[in-house]
Amino acid sequence: MFGTIFLAITLALELCAVLCYAVRSEKMMRWGRELTVLSFLGAAAASVYLMVLIFSNRFDIAYVASYSSAELPAMYKFSAFWAGQQGSFLLWLLIHALAGVVLAFRQRLIHAGLSVYLGLQALLTILVLAKSPFVLQETAVQNGAGLNPLLQDPWMAIHPPIIFAGYALLAVPLAYAAGALLTGQTAREWLDRARKWALTAWAFLGAGIFIGGYWAYKVLGWGGFWGWDPVENSSLVPWLIAGIFIHVLRVARVREAALSMVHLAAIFAFSLVLYGTFLTRSGILGDFSVHSFSGSSIGMAIALVNALVLLAGLLLLIVRAKQLPQGEMYPSYDSREFVVLLGSLILMFMAAIVFLGMSMPLLTQLSGNPAAVDTSFYVRTLMPLAIVMMLCIIYACLHTYGSQQPIA
Amino acid sequence: MNRKILLGVLVLAFIGYAGWSFMDSVTPYVGIAAAQKATGNVQVKGLLDQKAEAPHMEGDYFVFTLQDEDTGESMPVRYHGTKPDQFDEAHHIVAVGTFRDGAFQSDKLLIKCPSKYEQQKGK
Numbered sequence: 001m002f003g004t005i006f007l008a009i010t011l012a013l014e015l016c017a018v019l020c021y022a023v024r025s026e027k028m029m030r031w032g033r034e035l036t037v038l039s040f041l042g043a044a045a046a047s048v049y050l051m052v053l054i055f056s057n058r059f060d061i062a063y064v065a066s067y068s069s070a071e072l073p074a075m076y077k078f079s080a081f082w083a084g085q086q087g088s089f090l091l092w093l094l095i096h097a098l099a100g101v102v103l104a105f106r107q108r109l110i111h112a113g114l115s116v117y118l119g120l121q122a123l124l125t126i127l128v129l130a131k132s133p134f135v136l137q138e139t140a141v142q143n144g145a146g147l148n149p150l151l152q153d154p155w156m157a158i159h160p161p162i163i164f165a166g167y168a169l170l171a172v173p174l175a176y177a178a179g180a181l182l183t184g185q186t187a188r189e190w191l192d193r194a195r196k197w198a199l200t201a202w203a204f205l206g207a208g209i210f211i212g213g214y215w216a217y218k219v220l221g222w223g224g225f226w227g228w229d230p231v232e233n234s235s236l237v238p239w240l241i242a243g244i245f246i247h248v249l250r251v252a253r254v255r256e257a258a259l260s261m262v263h264l265a266a267i268f269a270f271s272l273v274l275y276g277t278f279l280t281r282s283g284i285l286g287d288f289s290v291h292s293f294s295g296s297s298i299g300m301a302i303a304l305v306n307a308l309v310l311l312a313g314l315l316l317l318i319v320r321a322k323q324l325p326q327g328e329m330y331p332s333y334d335s336r337e338f339v340v341l342l343g344s345l346i347l348m349f350m351a352a353i354v355f356l357g358m359s360m361p362l363l364t365q366l367s368g369n370p371a372a373v374d375t376s377f378y379v380r381t382l383m384p385l386a387i388v389m390m391l392c393i394i395y396a397c398l399h400t401y402g403s404q405q406p407i408a
Numbered sequence: 409m410n411r412k413i414l415l416g417v418l419v420l421a422f423i424g425y426a427g428w429s430f431m432d433s434v435t436p437y438v439g440i441a442a443a444q445k446a447t448g449n450v451q452v453k454g455l456l457d458q459k460a461e462a463p464h465m466e467g468d469y470f471v472f473t474l475q476d477e478d479t480g481e482s483m484p485v486r487y488h489g490t491k492p493d494q495f496d497e498a499h500h501i502v503a504v505g506t507f508r509d510g511a512f513q514s515d516k517l518l519i520k521c522p523s524k525y526e527q528q529k530g531k
Contacts, residue, residue: 333411349422349426353426356430357430360434361437364436364437369436369437370436370437371434371435371436371437371451372434372435372437372451373430373433373434373435374433374434374435374449374504376433377429377430377432377433380429380433381425381426381429381430384422384425385422
């Protein structure tokens with residue numbers, strides 16, 4: 001009960017903050033900051049409350065009954081917080097809100113960008129509310145089901161938070177990019193800040209993917225470090241796109257014409273985080289993955305949020321495309337700009353291939369003949385790309401950026 | 409200009425290759441009746457048939473009988489490998505392979521565990 005109230009208050013605070021930031025005045029900006037902090041405190045209160053419920057063995061709460069039990073060791077009670085879908089969304093929201101506080105006070109993210117960021121936070125809060133961890137158990141139980149023995153592993157304590165930190169932080173580059181598009185801010189004012197956040201998000205997501213691979217190898221016995229399972233792929237694709245973002249951003253610092261690609265990468269990176277969440281949480285892949293997912297009603301909600309973010313982002317970019325700097329993106333074929341862009345193109349192909357493969361069950365289900373691709377597809381198509389990529393890396397090291405002074 | 413054309417040709421060639429590879433590796437998801445007629449690789453989902461001969465090893469093969477949940481049809485499966493770890497607790501079994509010589513020759517099994525544990529890595 002308290003948990004739902006905390007979340008509802010959080011949502012209200014976030015919506016007010018969106019409005020405050022949308023008004024362009026110093027006073028409202030200050031209000032917005034206060035509200036951002038309060039919304040973080042709301043999310044934190046809900047999280048602490050869930051933790052208290054787990055540790056006090058409140059098995060009248062469905063989430064606690066499903067993932068914890070009286071005899072579970074303390075460390076795994078702690079990680080039971082994110083063992084299920086509901087709790088992991090709350091963790092995502094918490095990290096997102098924490099980053100929001102840092103953004104509002106330390107980072108000089110423009111008001112429109114903050115407005116977008118708090119809007120995304122409100123959407124996340126709605127998802128947590130839609131699939132709340134605070135729902136009561138229908139029939140009384142004496143003890144909880146306990147945590148899946150496979151999840152009772154020290155890696156469980158760190159892998160999901162690191163992955164979700166990566167997911168949450170990828171919203172920051174999007175907020176910077178959208179803020180710049182909305183206000184006509186020049187690249188100098190935001191590129192470098194967005195780069196640091198993107199690098200952090202990229203590092204977290206990458207570390208999470210590596211840890212997940214090691215965990216799968218060591219404990220779960222899925223056959224190797226990487227099984228091209230939809231759940232693995234759904235975090236790999238945003239990571240590849242975030243890699244494009246970081247690289248084209250570097251090019252855009254010397255060649256402003258690449259800015260439109262920076263915007264595109266920011267929009268797609270976060271949209272694909274949502275898309276991956278949709279695929280893995282909607283139950284659609286139940287028959288195709290070694291994970292079994294309970295089919296859930298939240299799939300549609302995530303799909304709507306995903307469509308909203310992607311379409312709004314693309315629409316904004318199209319409307320503002322004329323104002324963005326035009327011109328040559330690279331001076332010649334033997335410049336570093338060209339090689340880095342070529343490498344980004346390869347990353348895009350890789351992301352597209354993995355995207356196609358992991359979406360196959362969804363696409364074919366719509367046509368009535370469900371099918372999946374064999375994992376040999378990924379290996380056969382990605383291997384040549386990886387070789388070209390390595391050549392690009394070597395080539396890029398031997399060349400310098402054009403003689404222009406960095407603009408940001 | 410020539411390099412642009414060269415790059416374009418390379419990209420198109422790769423897209424063609426990826427498309428061919430994609431079509432080649434599609435494994436449709438079918439019922440048992442369709443699996444017995446299919447010529448290429450397919451995926452079949454079912455339960456372990458409790459009434460049939462108990463699962464056992466035959467040389468390098470692990471042999472069991474898969475039953476369609478809805479229609480009740482069943483077919484023998486010859487899995488190239490040893491008995492998977494969680495086979496006994498399996499809720500559903502998905503076998504990937506082709507029907508040949510009176511049995512479903514499979515080189516990959518997906519074992520789905522009971523729903524008591526929502527088995528996911530918190531992603």
